[in-house]
Amino acid sequence: MIVEVIVDVSAYPIDRPFDYVVPEELETLVERGSRVHVPFGPRKVQGFITNIKEQTDLDISKLKAIHSIIDVEPVMTEELLQLSKWLTNKTLCYEIDALQVMLPAALRATYKKNIKLVDSSALDADFLALFGKKEVVSYEAIEKAGLLRAMKKYLSDGAVQLETVIKQHAKAKTIAKYKVTADKEFIVEQLNSLTKQAVKQKELIEWLLKQEQTSFTMKQLTELANATNSTVKAILEKGILEKETEEVYREITSLDYQDIDKRFELTDEQTEALTKINHAQEYAENTTFLLHGITGSGKTEIYLNAIEHSIVNGKQAIMLVPEISLTPQMTRRFKLRFGDQVAVMHSGLSIGEKYDEWRKIWRGEVKVVVGARSAIFAPFKDLGIIILDEEHESTYKQDDNPRYHARDVAIWRGEYHQCPVILGSATPSLESYARASKGVYSLLKLKMRAKEQALPTVNVVDMRAELKNGNRSMFSVDLADAVRDKLEKKEQIVLFLNKRGFSSFVLCRDCGTVVECKQCDISLTYHRAGEQLKCHYCGHEEPVPTKCPECNSEHIRFFGTGTQKVEEEIAKLFPYARVLRMDVDTTRAKGAHERILKQFGDGEADILLGTQMIAKGLDFPNITLVGVLNADTTLHLADFRAAEKTFQLMTQVSGRAGRHDKEGQVYIQTYTPEHYAIELSKSQLYEPFYHTEMLTRKQYGYPPFYYLTLVQVTHENVLLASEYAKLATDWLRANLSSTTMVVGPTASAISKIQNRYRYQCLIKYKKEPLLIEKLQQLIKMYRTDWIKKGVILTIDLDPSTII
DNA sequence: AGCACGCCGACT
DNA sequence: GTCGGCGTGCTC
Numbered sequence: 116m117i118v119e120v121i122v123d124v125s126a127y128p129i130d131r132p133f134d135y136v137v138p139e140e141l142e143t144l145v146e147r148g149s150r151v152h153v154p155f156g157p158r159k160v161q162g163f164i165t166n167i168k169e170q171t172d173l174d175i176s177k178l179k180a181i182h183s184i185i186d187v188e189p190v191m192t193e194e195l196l197q198l199s200k201w202l203t204n205k206t207l208c209y210e211i212d213a214l215q216v217m218l219p220a221a222l223r224a225t226y227k228k229n230i231k232l233v234d235s236s237a238l239d240a241d242f243l244a245l246f247g248k249k250e251v252v253s254y255e256a257i258e259k260a261g262l263l264r265a266m267k268k269y270l271s272d273g274a275v276q277l278e279t280v281i282k283q284h285a286k287a288k289t290i291a292k293y294k295v296t297a298d299k300e301f302i303v304e305q306l307n308s309l310t311k312q313a314v315k316q317k318e319l320i321e322w323l324l325k326q327e328q329t330s331f332t333m334k335q336l337t338e339l340a341n342a343t344n345s346t347v348k349a350i351l352e353k354g355i356l357e358k359e360t361e362e363v364y365r366e367i368t369s370l371d372y373q374d375i376d377k378r379f380e381l382t383d384e385q386t387e388a389l390t391k392i393n394h395a396q397e398y399a400e401n402t403t404f405l406l407h408g409i410t411g412s413g414k415t416e417i418y419l420n421a422i423e424h425s426i427v428n429g430k431q432a433i434m435l436v437p438e439i440s441l442t443p444q445m446t447r448r449f450k451l452r453f454g455d456q457v458a459v460m461h462s463g464l465s466i467g468e469k470y471d472e473w474r475k476i477w478r479g480e481v482k483v484v485v486g487a488r489s490a491i492f493a494p495f496k497d498l499g500i501i502i503l504d505e506e507h508e509s510t511y512k513q514d515d516n517p518r519y520h521a522r523d524v525a526i527w528r529g530e531y532h533q534c535p536v537i538l539g540s541a542t543p544s545l546e547s548y549a550r551a552s553k554g555v556y557s558l559l560k561l562k563m564r565a566k567e568q569a570l571p572t573v574n575v576v577d578m579r580a581e582l583k584n585g586n587r588s589m590f591s592v593d594l595a596d597a598v599r600d601k602l603e604k605k606e607q608i609v610l611f612l613n614k615r616g617f618s619s620f621v622l623c624r625d626c627g628t629v630v631e632c633k634q635c636d637i638s639l640t641y642h643r644a645g646e647q648l649k650c651h652y653c654g655h656e657e658p659v660p661t662k663c664p665e666c667n668s669e670h671i672r673f674f675g676t677g678t679q680k681v682e683e684e685i686a687k688l689f690p691y692a693r694v695l696r697m698d699v700d701t702t703r704a705k706g707a708h709e710r711i712l713k714q715f716g717d718g719e720a721d722i723l724l725g726t727q728m729i730a731k732g733l734d735f736p737n738i739t740l741v742g743v744l745n746a747d748t749t750l751h752l753a754d755f756r757a758a759e760k761t762f763q764l765m766t767q768v769s770g771r772a773g774r775h776d777k778e779g780q781v782y783i784q785t786y787t788p789e790h791y792a793i794e795l796s797k798s799q800l801y802e803p804f805y806h807t808e809m810l811t812r813k814q815y816g817y818p819p820f821y822y823l824t825l826v827q828v829t830h831e832n833v834l835l836a837s838e839y840a841k842l843a844t845d846w847l848r849a850n851l852s853s854t855t856m857v858v859g860p861t862a863s864a865i866s867k868i869q870n871r872y873r874y875q876c877l878i879k880y881k882k883e884p885l886l887i888e889k890l891q892q893l894i895k896m897y898r899t900d901w902i903k904k905g906v907i908l909t910i911d912l913d914p915s916t917i918i
Numbered sequence: 919a920g921c922a923c924g925c926c927g928a929c930t
Numbered sequence: 931g932t933c934g935g936c937g938t939g940c941t942c
Contacts, residue, residue: 117942119942120942122941122942124919124920124941125919126919126920127919128919128940128941129919129941132942133941133942134942135942136942153942154941154942155920155941155942156920156921156922156940156941157920157921157922157941158920158921158941171942173942177942178942179942264933264934267934268933277921279920
């Protein structure tokens with residue numbers, strides 16, 4: 116028997132199956148999708164069996180044999196094996212990376228180098244001392260002792276050997292259980308034959324005889340029966356108790372919210388949407404629904420009901436959220452509704468915890484997984500529904516290999532299982548809404564807020580006017596007044612500081628003009644070196660103007676704001692306010708998000724100051740004021756999605772205010788109040804925004820009218836980076852269809868990261884059947900030649916950002 | 919990728 | 931002479 120194995124080596128020439136012989140004693144154990152250990156060159160690596168066959172094209176005597184099989188049952192289902200092939204081709208990654216990404220980190224191997232003693236007589240005393248009584252010693256220990264040189268010599272002499280040990284992370288947590296297995300007569304007999312000194316043993320045996328249960332932990336025995344370690348041990352030896360280790364799941368502790376599951380009565384709109392979804396479930400229709408519901412329209416309640424329907428039919432469900440540790444409130448609702456049937460998967464869990472949750476899914480012990488991006492690979496065998504909440508979020512796209520989008524995987528799995536996929540959002544991505552308009556997705560709309568609250572009043576504050584009136588602070592007079600008012604009323608305030616974009620732009624503080632590229636409709640990026648403005652789409656360059664091209668004002672300069680500065684200003688303006696800060700710095704620790712949110716929810720602070728991350732899922736009754744300090748930062752990102760992102764962010768942020776009985780107020784500060792993304796987000800006018808934005812996208816050839824692929828070339832040397840970027844661009848231009856546009860090469864917006872210069876080329880196409888094939892050829896050229904010169908080439912199909 | 923093999927300069 | 935530098939080539 117021969118198996119094809121994809122080995123755990125991420126390198127171009129290794130990215131194909133390798134054939135191995137299966138030793139006879141393992142033949143009954145091999146299955147597609149199981150992990151194996153195999154010899155590979157001089158070392159030993161982990162791999163996946165992807166095929167079983169009887170014949171090989173190679174000389175069978177040259178084949179090596181599998182070393183061992185790790186899994187009794189395969190970790191990859193047949194479906195996931197197929198999915199990995201699709202993923203490999205779709206994202207142009209190594210097959211091994213596609214396989215690994217579907218498993219929890221605990222099932223990925225790590226490798227350790229050990230030195231094994233062969234002939235101790237050939238070693239000098241220093242070296243031999245390292246071994247002590249052991250046969251092997253770790254490579255690190257030798258390195259630490261500074262004996263690497265000696266080791267190399269002994270290696271070539273054959274006095275020691277190098278061996279690679281594959282370390283497994285996956286450890287099930289176990290506890291020891293003590294069980295009464297002997298029959299009663301035997302126990303009584305043992306009891307009577309105890310010596311008189313054995314008082315404690317006598318007590319324990321008598322206690323055990325009185326108990327109904329027969330299995331105890333050591334903790335129970337010491338606490339309840341007042342036994343000690345040695346007494347238990349003595350009884351164990353007599354055969355009265357038997358020790359067994361039992362697997363347990365790690366307990367995931369979360370903060371305790373004293374809550375009960377509230378079922379809301381559905382509105383007519385909600386019922387209608389749910390009926391359509393459930394109909395698709397009943398008839399196994401593989402429909403993708405776009406659930407477009409304004410903030411507070413009760414999308415979560417629909418998700419809960421649809422999933423419940425799935426469970427009742429004996430099927431499973433995947434519920435994806437952008438990043439779950441940010442939305443503890445969402446998880447809580449699922450836990451409350453479905454209890455033990457829910458597994459939770461997010462980055463806040465330890466490797467062991469993730470492994471436990473994964474096993475619950477794999478064993479079919481849970482019916483629902485609520486999780487971030489990678490939960491889309493949950494090894495369920497009979498999916499009834501897949502849901503992506505906030506489908507427009509860019510966190511669904513992984514930004515390193517494999518560069519997959521969870522939405523694409525969801526649709527693939529929906530097709531495989533013949534089940535509906537739901538994409539939910541208050542502000543759908545333009546791609547999804549366009550597909551819904553064309554009838555590719557089925558559109559479901561929720562236009563009303565579930566509890567009939569009014570939308571918050573949104574005030575757009577013109578910061579140009581503030582400047583004219585001599586207010587140079589970051590708080591406009593109106594916002595400052597509102598904050599003071601809410602502080603007095605003991606209501607809560609959320610202040611939102613747009614993260615400073617990766618790139619900076621130049622803005623006129625008098626008229627709000629931002630200098631843009633005339634060909635690409637993208638803000639020009641400010642480069643300090645040479646005081647230049649550059650377009651990283653087409654390469655256009657111009658000097659930084661000293662006067663505003665629109666109004667001739669001299670108040671034109673590059674724009675950006677720091678978090679500390681805001682905190683200082685708050686302290687100055689509102690000295691009595693209690694402020695909680697939530698950004699990357701304050702949320703690094705495990706569970707920090709949840710803690711900060713709980714503190715705020717419990718009323719321990721008046722103001723929550725934060726970045727991007729507070730825009731989602733925050734739902735507290737006492738928040739009545741939301742302030743956006745600088746709406747312009749996202750608006751002028753050097754990215755064609757800048758307006759879309761701004762609209763989404765403004766809408767989400769506004770949605771945080773007044774979700775309950777109290778009326779909400781929102782202040783948005785900006786230098787460009789007339790911009791449609793800001794203007795239209797005031798009343799959550801999604802459709803007008805969609806149509807306006809679509810015109811721009813069409814005019815400049817961006818998605819959803821064109822697909823994009825980003826090819827990036829980096830090198831330590833500027834000249835080589837640009838030279839190879841040009842080679843790649845020219846080659847693509849020559850080899851792709853004439854209808855495809857190949858733009859560039861240009862310097863990336865961040866022109867240098869970690870001492871590597873970055874150049875890029877953008878491919879725009881409506882239909883390009885040759886694309887994958889040609890990109891694969893390009894990769895081949897790169898791997899065989901360029902890589903030796905230190906060039907790194909990355910390809911991102913449907914990039915989430917082109918910065 | 920990671921390891922062995924092999925072919926040349928700088929030392930004991 | 932030998933140690934050890936890294937260029938080259940292979941991994942079922």
